[in-house]
Amino acid sequence: MMKKMVYNWKSWWRSLHKNNYFVIKLCISILLVGLAIRLLHNRSSDFPPVSDIPLLQNAQISTPPVLSDQIIPQGYGLESIDNEGKCNLFTGDWIPSQDEPFYTNRSCNFIEEPQNCMKNGRSDTDYLYWRWKPRGCDLPRLDPNRFLDLMRNKSWALIGDSISRNHVQSFLCTLSTVEKAIEVYHDENYKSRRWIFPSYNFTVSVIWSPFLAEAAIFEDMNGVSSSEIELHLDVLDKNWTELYKDLDYMVFSSGKWFVKSAIYYENNNILGCHYCPKRNLTELGFNFAYRKVIRKVFDYIIASNHKGMIFYRTSTPDHFEDGEWFSGGSCKRKLPAKEGEFGLNELNKILRVIELEEFEKASVKASENGVNLKLFDVNPLSLLRPDGHPGPYRFFQPFAKDKNVKVINDCLHWCLPGPIDSWNDLMMEMVVNG
């Protein structure tokens, strides 16, 4: 059973202020400029100009690692078998596996450069040879032929932030071992895209909607923002609502973008904000906004009468060690962690508690309404994979010129191939066996 936790936002916020918050803030602005320059140098011309920095920038609140003995929902129900006698796919272990990944740094050109760890010079490969083993059952590997067969005339969409984009690359690479997907749409900045597997008439979209709600974002390509985000807590983002009824399968997710400075609106009126010291507005805390928006998304889904399958993917933790992303934090591990070795930090914990509480409420109403809403709880299994991030290898050959050069690590997104390839196995299992 999940313990209810009432989060005392204000006291947390105050303690941050005491703890050199402004020094940290200053460091960030300096580093962001440096980062922007780096990125411009590293951008290769044949690649969609999409930066992943906006997500990294979210770590602008320093959150101390928290040990796992805290009151925190680790798995959604720790039982291996749920009360309907079904295997809980998300309670399990990473076990060694001989299987080669479905694709390599060369065979799949859907891998975006910052996630192509091997090509970028990561030389260890042990992190590739693990598979997720639920305790109550076996999880078969996705069978791309069978999956595509099941998906004739169907459409999928992964909806969310850059972790969704990370996932779609893995999904496309895996399925493209049977037939290469062809891009049929992209927006100006290659953030929302759509592909088709022609002989299956199967479409896969990634829809950029980091808040899931309507938001005006004042950021340039490198994630440097010129003003607070204007987030409308009561209006869902048209980027996905307009496509919603035509999609057969959807995977929703959100999370870290909510930590950013934002002004919150409801009915077009300002309600307050999160981190807006220059404005005379009430600090509401990002947890307030996150809960409101998630609830709004679930209400929409519940009321929709949608006949497809809707996954709610939990947000994934980062694994910065010995610092945050802006203070030399890194992720140098080469193997999965042992259970309990990593706990969620304060920020990820706040997000997770809201996600699970709101899902729990929504899933009851969804099943009453005949809407097929499923929890895709990748958080606990991701927590065990500190070895799966690009770290310095988000950049091409970062140490080629100088072995000791200091680079900003990415311990948030995932190498491809890598641990999130198992997300596809989980999706197939949920599609096939409900």
Ligand SMILES: *[C@@H]1O[C@H](CO)[C@@H](O)[C@H](O)[C@H]1NC(C)=O
């Ligand atoms: C990339 O993949 C190929 C196999 O396709 C492999 O031989 C090579 O070592 C990998 N790494 C790099 C850096 O290219």
Ligand SMILES: *[C@@H]1O[C@H](CO)[C@@H](O)[C@H](O)[C@H]1NC(C)=O
């Ligand atoms: C896919 O759609 C086409 C055209 O509408 C139809 O002929 C075909 O039977 C459909 N296939 C499946 C598996 O639904």
Ligand SMILES: *[C@@H]1O[C@H](CO)[C@@H](O)[C@H](O)[C@H]1NC(C)=O
């Ligand atoms: C492709 O699938 C869509 C449904 O998603 C269907 O309306 C369309 O007729 C199909 N096209 C072909 C060529 O089968």
Ligand SMILES: *[C@@H]1O[C@H](CO)[C@@H](O)[C@H](O)[C@H]1NC(C)=O
């Ligand atoms: C919707 O998509 C467009 C194009 O990708 C993007 O610029 C915009 O920020 C998205 N809307 C929201 C609210 O995120």
Ligand SMILES: *[C@@H]1O[C@H](CO)[C@@H](O)[C@H](O)[C@H]1NC(C)=O
């Ligand atoms: C801030 O807002 C409050 C209430 O809206 C108002 O009473 C106060 O005068 C404002 N302070 C400043 C410095 O504008």
